[in-house]
Amino acid sequence: MPRHPPQLSDVTPSLFDAAPVAPARLPSYLRDHRKRLRERFMAAGGEALPDYELLELVLFRAIPRQDVKPLARRLLDTFGDFNRVLAAPPSRIAGVEGAGPAVAVELKLVAAAAQRMARAKVLDRPVLSGWEALLDYCHTAMAHLDCEQFRVLYLDRKNVLIADEAQAEGTVDHVPVYPREVVKRALELGASALILVHNHPSGDPTPSEADITVTRRVEAAGQALGLTLHDHLIIGKSAEISLRAEGYL
Secondary structure, X not given: OOOOXXXXXXXXXXXXXXXXXXXXXXXXXXXXXXXXXXXXXHHHOHHHOOHHHHHHHHHHHXXXXXXXXXXXXXXXXXXXOHHHHHHOOHHHHHOOOOOOHHHHHHHHHHHHHHHHHHXXXXXXXXXXXXXXXXXXXXXXXXXXXXXXXXXXXXXXXXXXXXXXXXXXXXXXXXXXXXXXXXHHHHHHHOOOEEXXXXXXXXXXOOOOHHHHHHHHHHHHHHHOOOOEEEEEEEEOOXXXXXXXXXXXX
């Protein structure tokens, strides 16, 4: 007699038919640690926390079910401090053991938020009357980069900031600057004045001979077209130098 196909009750359950396993909960000691850290942050603010604890708070979202303290320590050992971790290139962040793309995204999101908040204090406002806010923005955006970046702040006739553009990036101690391109962009934007800004990754904002030379070339190119160069700021890790204040303009 022909065999009938087995009924469903005759089939041996597959391993893949098992009920899904609920994700492991965070151990109680880690839950308590995270809770205490969040409470301390909300009660006293970020200034009350050392770099590694502030970094832990950021990492909680990217890595919800692990102890992130070892990773926070590795990131600080690799890049130096909290600000330099945030400023590091995503590829370098992701390459740190235990990090990966999710951590890089979370850290760059915090960095972008900080820059946007600082930029909002200077954009569409008279720059020369809000100089401290401008310096704060420049430090937030550039002081902790690991390579030189050259930016130009374009101002209108009332010295209101109308554009802030990174013109070039270079190495740890050099960035190419083309005065003709700086002036050309100013004309495209309808700008009347400029402020040059670049960082020194070494942390020392002392101007080099090349810094002074390019400043004077941009000034000369701008004067020929009626553009005013207000200043060239060199941003170090914890201080800045104004080439106008130093007598180079």
